[in-house]
Amino acid sequence: MSLDLQRLRQEWFGNPRGDLLAGLVVALALIPEAIAFSIIAGVDPKIGLYASFSIAVTVAIVGGRPGMISAATAATAVLMVTLVREHGLQYLLAATVLAGVLQISAGFLRLGAVMRFVSKSVMTGFVNALAILIFMAQLPELVGVPPLTYVMVAGGLAIIYLAPRVTRAVPSPLVCILVLTALSLGLGLDVRTVGDMGELPSTLPVFLLPDIPLSLETLRIILPYSAGVAAVGLLESLMTASIIDELTDTGSDKNRECVGQGVANIVTGFMGGMAGCAMIGQSVINVKSGGRGRLSTFCAGIFLLFLIVVLGDWVRRIPMAALVAIMIMVSVGTFSWSSLKTLATHPRSSSMVMVATVVGVVATHNLAIGVLVGVLLSSVFFAWKVARIFRVTSVASPDGAARTYVVEGQLFFASSDDFSAAFDFREALDRVTIDVSRAHIWDISSVAALDTVVLKFRREGAEVEIVGLNEASATIVDHLAIHDKPGAIEPPMGH
Numbered sequence: 001m002s003l004d005l006q007r008l009r010q011e012w013f014g015n016p017r018g019d020l021l022a023g024l025v026v027a028l029a030l031i032p033e034a035i036a037f038s039i040i041a042g043v044d045p046k047i048g049l050y051a052s053f054s055i056a057v058t059v060a061i062v063g064g065r066p067g068m069i070s071a072a073t074a075a076t077a078v079l080m081v082t083l084v085r086e087h088g089l090q091y092l093l094a095a096t097v098l099a100g101v102l103q104i105s106a107g108f109l110r111l112g113a114v115m116r117f118v119s120k121s122v123m124t125g126f127v128n129a130l131a132i133l134i135f136m137a138q139l140p141e142l143v144g145v146p147p148l149t150y151v152m153v154a155g156g157l158a159i160i161y162l163a164p165r166v167t168r169a170v171p172s173p174l175v176c177i178l179v180l181t182a183l184s185l186g187l188g189l190d191v192r193t194v195g196d197m198g199e200l201p202s203t204l205p206v207f208l209l210p211d212i213p214l215s216l217e218t219l220r221i222i223l224p225y226s227a228g229v230a231a232v233g234l235l236e237s238l239m240t241a242s243i244i245d246e247l248t249d250t251g252s253d254k255n256r257e258c259v260g261q262g263v264a265n266i267v268t269g270f271m272g273g274m275a276g277c278a279m280i281g282q283s284v285i286n287v288k289s290g291g292r293g294r295l296s297t298f299c300a301g302i303f304l305l306f307l308i309v310v311l312g313d314w315v316r317r318i319p320m321a322a323l324v325a326i327m328i329m330v331s332v333g334t335f336s337w338s339s340l341k342t343l344a345t346h347p348r349s350s351s352m353v354m355v356a357t358v359v360g361v362v363a364t365h366n367l368a369i370g371v372l373v374g375v376l377l378s379s380v381f382f383a384w385k386v387a388r389i390f391r392v393t394s395v396a397s398p399d400g401a402a403r404t405y406v407v408e409g410q411l412f413f414a415s416s417d418d419f420s421a422a423f424d425f426r427e428a429l430d431r432v433t434i435d436v437s438r439a440h441i442w443d444i445s446s447v448a449a450l451d452t453v454v455l456k457f458r459r460e461g462a463e464v465e466i467v468g469l470n471e472a473s474a475t476i477v478d479h480l481a482i483h484d485k486p487g488a489i490e491p492p493m494g495h
Contacts, residue, residue: 011066015292022291023299025174025326026069026282030056030304031315032323033282034072035197036137041077041274042084043092046201048072049308051273054205056301058264059278060294064112064256065241067248067292069282069300070264074137075236075367076229076275083225091222093210097269098219098226103234103262112254115238121350122374124339125357126239127280129370131335132362134281134327141192141324149191149321156180156325171289173326180322194323195316200308205271230262232368233277237261239371240278247287281330288333349381387414390439392422402431408438413445420449429462437468447480454483 030052038048052071059070084092106112142153156176163172184191212218241252257278265275286296307315343351353374361370390409397403411419434453441447450466457464469477 011294013293013295015290016295018290019293019296020299021171021174022286022289023296024303025171025177025289026286026291026296026300027303027307028177028315028318029173029282029285029323029326030069030071030300031200031308032194032197032320033279034304035194037072037074037077038274039198040074041080041092043089043274045198047089047092047272047274048077049201049304050205050271051268051276053301053305054268054271054273055264055276056297056304058267059260060298060301062256062263063260063294063297064253064258065244065278066250066252066294067283067286067296068237068241068244068252068278069286069297070237070261070276070278071282071301072274072276073233073236073279074133074365075232076277078365079228079232080225080274083222087221090211091218092274093208093269093272094212094218095222095225095229095269096273096275097210097266098222099229099233099275100262100265100267100269102226102230103265104259105262106230106234107255107258107260107262110255111234112238112256112258115242115254118239118242118371118375119350119353119378121353122357122371122378123239123242124336125354125374126361126367126371127243128335128339128354129358129361130280130367131331132358133365134334135331136362138324138327138331141320145192146190148189152180152184152189152191152319152321153325153328156322157328160325160329173285173289173329176325177318177322180325181318184319185317189319192320193316194318194320196320200312200316202309202312204305204309205273207270208272210269229265229275232366233261233265233275234258235371236280236367237278240280240283243280244283244287247284248292280334281327284330284334285326288330349385353377353381383412383414386410386412387418390415390418392419394422401429402433403427403429404433404435406435406438410442411436411439411446411449412442416445416449419446420452423453423457425456425460429457429460432457432462432464434464434466435468436466436473437470439468439473440470441473441476443476444480447477450477451481451483458483
């Protein structure tokens with residue numbers, strides 16, 4: 001118990017100053033994004049702002065990755081466009097609650113462990129793709145705007161990168177916001193501000209029940225959207241958690257994060273907010289601004305609500321150029337530039353997986369599709385590599401009446417054809433020994449190949465013996481093989 005209290009104290013209050021300042025920076029950066037994601041989903045800006053507040057606060061308490069920022073995101077917003085257009089806001093809220101239930105179920109089923117199947121190349125591709133998407137999201141603020149905007153963005157970037165050389169007492173993104181806002185107000189500059197993005201809410205969110213009929217028809221409508229939101233939300237959250245693990249050199253509880261995201265979405269749905277998940281860009285801002293603990297995520301949500309409800313008049317005056325400069329810094333810092341250098345030196349298959357993941361995400365703007373492409377490609381390359389290190393050698397007895405085949409490597413669906421082709425059935429033999437002591441038999445395809453070889457030799461009049469089966473291989477052979485079963489005479493065509 002004392003150990004848990006110590007861990008909780010460390011997670012919440014191990015870095016109070018850094019967490020408070022980082023939370024403030026993240027809260028400021030959350031405002032335009034939450035408004036933009038609301039517009040993407042086709043709902044009022046307050047839906048995204050309320051969601052970002054409630055998700056951040058809830059995940060800070062129940063999530064599995066301290067220091068990671070969760071809020072309304074583009075990845076989940078794009079999945080709900082059709083639902084909002086065809087059925088309205090109340091169905092969106094219901095779908096958000098159901099997505100949370102599905103995510104909690106995933107957590108209890110320990111699906112967080114599936115992250116072990118995501119290779120380093122897919123992770124790098126995911127990060128690079130997100131960096132590109134973050135930068136592309138800033139283009140509307142950089143195209144067709146007055147030249148003064150470019151000057152302010154350049155000035156903001158200069159402040160962000162140069163201020164840490166003077167002092168690290170205050171996060172440089174916060175300095176950027178304060179300086180550019182002061183210049184904009186002091187000089188009366190005519191630039192686009194946060195207020196131009198949409199109307200900020202002036203009241204606190206309240207508890208409400210989605211106004212929908214409780215019927216199977218409603219479930220049929222919202223379930224596909226909820227499942228998509230739950231899957232994409234967990235995928236982005238777990239991958240972001242892994243990235244924050246690396247950035248901070250600390251661990252996280254992936255299954256708890258699944259449950260935490262689910263609880264956050266349920267709370268959000270009952271408070272009039274849209275579904276969300278972890279945000280890699282904001283999480284990187286938080287870490288780079290000094291945030292490490294749960295307090296930073298909690299404060300990001302609280303500060304966000306305070307800023308929009310209490311200080312809304314001042315927040316509206318923040319020039320968008322300041323926030324664009326911060327997001328450009330995030331995209332530059334997020335992109336793995338070293339991966340460009342290693343494209344030529346890393347194995348070609350790893351580079352192809354990384355590039356395919358980037359192309360998949362950027363082309364579809366769907367993280368799930370891009371990551372799925374990368375994982376599938378990784379699986380194919382892995383099976384191909386393992387199959388290539390498989391071999392079969394043989395030694396004949398001095399009198400030529402017997403031959404021993406030695407199998408080495410992994411015998412599975414990708415190597416079963418090579419296994420079958422390694423035997424000479426035309427050789428007149430009295431006895432054949434198949435030594436698999438250096439091999440492992442994995443699946444039904446490999447057992448079928450073994451059946452075929454044994455039965456073909458028997459048809460040619462040879463006595464066949466299989467030796468060296470390890471315990472796992474013996475179990476699958478005993479269960480699936482037919483060559484040792486009564487009536488097994490002809491070579492099988494397959495199971």
